[in-house]
Amino acid sequence: MLDGITLGQYVPTESPIHNLDPRTKIISSVLLIVVLFLVEGFQGYLLIGLGILGIIAAARLPLGFVLKGLRPLRLILLITLLLHLFMTEGREIARLGPLVVTYEGFNKGVLMTLRLGLLVLATSLLTLTTSPIRLTDGLEDLLNPFKRVGLPAHELAMMMTIALRFIPTLFEETEKIMKAQKARGADFESGKLSQRAKNLVPLLVPLFVSAFRRADELAIAMEARCYRGGEGRTKLHTLQMTRADYLAILLLTAGVIVIAVVF
Amino acid sequence: METKRLVWTAMLTALAVVIPLVFSSIGLVLVLGPFTATVASHVPVMLAMFLTPGSAFLVGLGSALSFMAIHGMVVAARAAMHAFVAAGGAVLIGRGRSFAQVLLITLPIHGLLESLIVLPFGYSLYQALVVVGLGTAIHHAVDMVIALSIVKFISPILPRQI
Numbered sequence: 001m002l003d004g005i006t007l008g009q010y011v012p013t014e015s016p017i018h019n020l021d022p023r024t025k026i027i028s029s030v031l032l033i034v035v036l037f038l039v040e041g042f043q044g045y046l047l048i049g050l051g052i053l054g055i056i057a058a059a060r061l062p063l064g065f066v067l068k069g070l071r072p073l074r075l076i077l078l079i080t081l082l083l084h085l086f087m088t089e090g091r092e093i094a095r096l097g098p099l100v101v102t103y104e105g106f107n108k109g110v111l112m113t114l115r116l117g118l119l120v121l122a123t124s125l126l127t128l129t130t131s132p133i134r135l136t137d138g139l140e141d142l143l144n145p146f147k148r149v150g151l152p153a154h155e156l157a158m159m160m161t162i163a164l165r166f167i168p169t170l171f172e173e174t175e176k177i178m179k180a181q182k183a184r185g186a187d188f189e190s191g192k193l194s195q196r197a198k199n200l201v202p203l204l205v206p207l208f209v210s211a212f213r214r215a216d217e218l219a220i221a222m223e224a225r226c227y228r229g230g231e232g233r234t235k236l237h238t239l240q241m242t243r244a245d246y247l248a249i250l251l252l253t254a255g256v257i258v259i260a261v262v263f
Numbered sequence: 264m265e266t267k268r269l270v271w272t273a274m275l276t277a278l279a280v281v282i283p284l285v286f287s288s289i290g291l292v293l294v295l296g297p298f299t300a301t302v303a304s305h306v307p308v309m310l311a312m313f314l315t316p317g318s319a320f321l322v323g324l325g326s327a328l329s330f331m332a333i334h335g336m337v338v339a340a341r342a343a344m345h346a347f348v349a350a351g352g353a354v355l356i357g358r359g360r361s362f363a364q365v366l367l368i369t370l371p372i373h374g375l376l377e378s379l380i381v382l383p384f385g386y387s388l389y390q391a392l393v394v395v396g397l398g399t400a401i402h403h404a405v406d407m408v409i410a411l412s413i414v415k416f417i418s419p420i421l422p423r424q425i
Contacts, residue, residue: 037336072288079292079299155269156321162273163280163325170281189289196291197302197405204303204409205416208278208310212420215274219267227266 009124009168010131016244017059017129022138024245025126028252032122035256036115044263045114051255052121059129069124070117072171077113084109127164136161137239140230154230162218170211177206272311272318276325279307293405298398305406306413308345312352312365313421319349337384341395344376362414366407374400 012018017025032048039045056066070077090104127135139157147153178188181202188199283304286292291302311322323346327339348369355365378396382388386395414421 072284074288075290075292076287079287083299159269159273159276159321160325160328162270163276166274166277167280170277171285174281174285188291193291193293193302197409200286200291200303200409201412201416204282204306204413208413208417209420211274211278212271212417215270216267219270222266222270229266229269 009128011061011065011128012131013060015058015060015129017055017125019244020129020248021239021241021245022130022134023142023239023241024248025130026135026138026142027249029122029126031252031256033119035259036119036122038260039263040111041263042111042114044259045111045118047259047263048118049114052118052125055125059125061125061128066121066124066128070120073116073120077116080116081109081113084112132161132165134239135164137235137237141239152230154233158230166211166214169214170207173210174203174207177203177210268314268318271314272321272325275307275311275314275322279304279322279326282307293398293402298394300398300402302402303406303409305345305403306410308349309352309366309406309410310414310421311349312356312362314353316350316353316357319353320346323347323349337381340380340384341377341399344373344380347376348373363407363411366403366410370400370403370407373403 032052036045036048039048053063056063085101085105086099088102088105088108090102092100093103093106094101130138136157139160140154143151143153143157178186182188186199186202188196188203190196191199283301286303287301293300293302308319308323308326311319314322324343326345327342351372352365352369355368356362360368374396377399378391381391381395
């Protein structure tokens, strides 16, 4: 059920996208997210989708693997589609008992579902092509200007990277615990919502205990390696923007502006 | 930031992303009109109240950033309110209030904050106050019961304002 989680995973491959500076990839992801909220027509989403497919190909990532990342979200995507389909007023195209499907609802539902799917793909691409260390460095560098207003840039970047790194691990852990509890007779997928919520406790307790144990082990390992936070910390590999990075940002910005203005 | 606190903050942020994704995939979703909420999604933010207010704020903020990538702006904006609820809760725990009291005190604040934040996104006053506000309050109450049940078991390993 939870297999195919791509958010937070890194696929180490030699590709032009992998070689880009992490800051370029973070900025590009933000640009993609922004344009997904600006676009309101199918053509715009089609172009963005094609762009994302192009990036997946350039990153030499298996398309099936990347698309599998949408599987855990299928219920959310379905709810999004159905909510818009049945709850938007407009011209009636079909009727299912008391529920009315409208042309506007159909359009909005498909667009929202596409937006959600493309958002997840765009975000997954960042972590799939950037190693956790480079992601931390990139985030920290981009957050550095905010240090002047007291933002702990290094700590925030490190925290986000550790969180991203542990998302796939915690998914696996959750699946293992669910299977173990089901083997003991637990039922998470049927019954009233209140009963199912109650049944979550035997799942959540071991999940939190395991996560906190991992947190303690990681903290000890970091301290054993003399990690003392961002103060006075130097880097083995300093980030360096190349011509390819500037070109990628320029092309993407131009593409985003065109798509946002035209569609 | 102390290493242990940093890692615990990160882990709770990761759980704040994982739990809604997993539980929505098995249908543990409350649907109240245009308002949807996943059961137990607030639990990591509630547990973050045991850390310092700064850490609790970061867990709320971190989960909001993740939600922005997955669910879009409105859900992210609502999730961003968790940062203030968690930080406020951590302050109250620091002042010696019990976890149950803190969750009860933050319930109306949580509902109010989420209903106010959706107004700029085109929600009507009714949708914001009744659907989102009341929906959030119910969601908070359900998650509060789950969080209190969990805390009973994991209390010995929980950090106390580390």
